[in-house]
Amino acid sequence: MNARANTPKWSRRRFLQRGGGLVLASSALGSGLVPESIHRLPHAWAATPVTLDLTDVQPGNVFAGDEPMRLREVLRDPSGRPSTYEVELVGRDADGIIVSRHTQTLRVASAEPVKYVAPVGADAYGAYTADATLRASDGTTVATTTTALARVPQSPDRLQPDSPWGIGGGGSFIGIRFDETTIATRLQLVAEAGIAFSREEIFWDTIEPSEGEWHWERFDPAVIAARNKKVLFLALLDYWASWSLPDGYQGQSHPTPWAEAIDNFANYCFQVVSRYKPGGTLARVLGWDDDYGIRHWEVWNEPPTFWFGTAEEFGRLVRAASAAIRRADPDAFVVVSNGGESFDQQVVDVAGIGSYDAMAIHLYPGPAGPEEGKFVEQIHQARTFLDRNDGRQVRLWVTETGWNVHGGVSPWEQAAYIVRANVEAVAAGVERVLDFTLQYGGEGWGILDDALHPRVAYAAYAALTDRLRDHRPSVGVPMGSAVRAYVFGAEQGATAVVWSTAENGSLNLHAGAHQIQPHDVMGNRLDTGRGPVEVPLTGRPVFLVAPGLSPERLARIVKAGSVHGLTPLDIGIDNLADLPVNLPDLTVTITNRVNVDQHGTATLTLPDGWSVAEPELPYGPLAPGASTVLRYRLQQAPTNPDNTYPVRISATTPAAPGVVTAQTTLFVTAVVRGTPPIDGTLDGFRTAAPVHVQRPDQVVGIPNWTPAGCSATAWAMWDEDNFYFAVSVTDDVFHQPYTGGDIWNGDSVQLMFDPDNVKQGMPPGAQEYGLALTSQGEQVHRFSGGSSDVPGARLVCRRGENSGIVYTFALPMTELGIEPGVGTRIGMDFLVNDNDGSGRSGWIYWTPGIGNAWDSSLFSTWTFVGERL
Known part of the structure; x- marks a missing residue:
C-alpha cells in the first residue's frame, strides 16, 4: 500500500539522504543533562555540571524470563570534589503505575565516574520505564533522567522457519549502515522478542557499485550475525545500480538500454542468491554444515512509491529476476511486492503468475486501528486477485505494516494494533507478517525507541510470539461486529485471542471442568477467581490458553460466552443523495455488535415537515455481526438553505439496555x-x-x-x-x-x-x-x-x-x-x-x-x- 493514505513514513532513500545517524545500543537516554535548579547550587558546580546516566546492563534493557531487571547508574562530577549524592530510581509499568522504588547513596571522591547497578523490581512481563533523580546532600535535585526497559518471555533459542512472525527492517539496512557489534545487538533484540524473520535490504548499488565490483563485506557480517542469533532473513533485492539505470527511467536519458539493465539486475540477483543461499558461497567459505542461509527473496520494494517505470517494464524485471533467483537456488522462495490491482494485472500478464511464490502487500491503516482501517478486507482483495489469475498456490505475505507513535497513536495503541493486525492477518490466510519496524531513523514506527530500548509494542509482540508459538489458525468465532475472537491450535491444546473494537466490556466463559487460562497482552496470567472465567474485553487483546482442548471445543466455549457492557447494536443512517430531484428512501443500517441474535423494532424521529409511510419497522433476527438495511419511504422532505436535517432512530433489543438510540444530522449530497x-x-x-x-x-x-x-x-x-x-x-x-x-x-x-x-x-x-x-x-x-x-x-x-x-x-x-x-x-x-x-x-x-x-x-x-x- 502507498503510505500516502496513512501516517507519513520516510522512504529508505529519503532517510539515507538525510544521513540517518548511527544509533548505538549502548547510548544512554538522558546523557549529559544540565542540572535542574542550577542557580541554587554553589558557583563552582555551575561551571562543571553533574550528570546522571542510566546505561544498559542487558542489550536494549530487555530481560527474559525471570532474569532480574537492572540498570547501571553512572554519576559524573567533573569537579572531583568529594561529595555525597542520593539516587532515587522509580520503576513504572506501561500504565504509569509505580512498581518499584530504590534509593542508593553514591559517594564521589574524584572526577572519575561512579557506577552502581540498581534493581528495577518488577516480576511481570511487560514494558517499563525507570526514572532516576539525583539529589545533593541538601536534598536539591541536581539531575534527572529516564529510560525504557522490558521483561519478556524466554525466546526459543532456535530457528523458527515455520513461524508467521517477522519484523520489517529489523535493523534498518542492517548490513549497510552498522558495524558488526551493532548488527549483533539489533539481531539479538529481534531474537529476544521471539521474532523469526527480519526483512533486510541488499541494495544493488551498495553490493555492486560498478559493474563486476562486488562488495560482499557490506552484508556478510549481517548474515553471519543472523545465523549466530538464530534469525532468518527475508532479503529484499531492489533499486537500480547507478551504473545501470535504464534509458528513459524517470523521464531521463541513460546509456543502458532497458533489456540490458534488466539483464544486469537479474545477474545481481543471481550473484547475491548464489552467495547467501543455504550451502552457498559464504556457507562454504565459513564451513557451515547446518544448512543456514537465505531462502526467501523479495523482488523490489513497494512499486507505487519506488518504481518509476511502467507496469509492463516491472513485469519484465520480475520475470528475469525470478528466473535468476531460481537458477541460483531451485529451492528459493520468491516474493513480489504488489502495486495496485491494475498495475499487478499487467505485471502478471507479462511475468506470469508462476513468477511468484508469494505476493507482498503493505498495509498502513494508521492512525486508525486495523479493523476500522479495513485490514482484513484488503487482504481478501489481494487473495481474490491472485485466485482470479490462477494463483491459488501463491501465498500472501504482509511485508510492511505498523503504527507511528509520532503520528496519532499512543504507545499502548501501537502495541494493541500490532497484535490485533498480526492475529487478524494470519487468521485471514496470510502466511507471514513482518511489522515495520524494529527501529527506524528517529521516526515513531519502531517497536524500539531511538536509544534501542523497548516500547510497549516490543513487549506485546514478544508475548504474541510466545503465546502462539507453534500454533496455527483454526477457527474464527462470530462474536458480533464489536468483538473479535480467533482460535489457534497446537499439539498441546488451543489458544483464543479476543478483544473489543469498541467500548470496554467483559466476556464471561462457562468452561465447566475445562481449564481456560486468560493471559493479558503482555503474556501475564490473569487471576479470574472461582466460577465463570471473566475475561476483560478492551482494545488490548487477551490470550485464552486451553491446554488439552481442541480448537473447535474452545471456539464453542467462547461463542457461548456472555458479553457484558457493550451496546448490542450499531445504527447507521445514510445521507440523502437524490433530494431534491427525487424523493428517496431514508435508509438505516443496523448491525449486531455482540454474539447473540438481535431483533426488535426501529422507530424514526424526523425533522419538522418530514414524514415517512411507516416510521416504525421491524428488524432481525440478526446473527452475530450481521447487518440489515431498513428503508423508510419518504412522503415529504422539504429542504432548507443550510441543508441540515436532524434524524433520530430508536431500536428495541432483547439485550440490555433494551433500547439503542442513534442520532445524526443528514445532508443532501x-x-x-x-x-x-x-x-x-x-x-x-x-x-x-x-x-x-x-x-x-x-x-x-x-x-x-x-x-x-x-x-x-x-x-x-x-x-x-x-x-x-x-x-x-x-x-x-x-x-x-x-x-x-x-x-x-x-x-x-x-x-x-x-x-x-x-x-x-x-x-x-x-x-x-x-x-x-x-x-x-x-x-x-x-x-x-x-x-x-x-x-x-x-x-x-x-x-x-x-x-x-x-x-x-x-x-x-x-x-x-x-x-x-x-x-x-x-x-x-x-x-x-x-x-x-x-x-x-x-x-x-x-x-x-x-x-x-x-x-x-x-x-x-x-x-x-x-x-x-
Missing part, C-alpha cells in the same frame, strides 16, 4: 448547477448545498479534537465543462511545509471520485486528487496513477482568521470522464488532513472511504441537480 468563480472566496458557492464535517465519529487520530481544531464545510457545483468544489476549513494551526506528492503530510484536502458510482472497492476509473496551499503556491496533485499533473485544473486558496483556509477548485469534466446532466450520479469522498507542526496527526473525513482504505462502497452518492435547494 447534491452537486448544484452553476459556474462559481475560482477566487478563494465562497461567494459563488452560496447557491450550492453545504455539507458539514464536524462530528467526533468523523475524526481519525487527531488528539484532543474539537471542531475549532479541525472541521470543514464543503460545497459542490457543476457545469458542462467543470466540476467545482469548495472547502472552508476551520483549523487552529495551519502547517503545510510539503509539496508535490507529499502534500498529504501537511494541512491539505484529499478528494476522490468514483465517476461511475460503482461502489465496490477501487474501480478502474477512480481518481484521487490532493489540494494544498504550499510554500510554492497552490498545488493540485493527482494521486491515482498516470501523470501527477492535472491539465486544466484550477485551485485558489485564501487564508482566513485563526489559521482557517478556503480552497476553491475547478476540475475539468474530462478528468472524470462523464457527461454531466441533471440526475447524473457519482461517488465522491473527501477528507481534511491536519498537521499542527509536529507531523500529520490525523484527519477528519466526510465518509471513511479514503484515508484508512480506498473503498468506493463507503463513498456517498452525489446527484447533479439543476436548481437551488
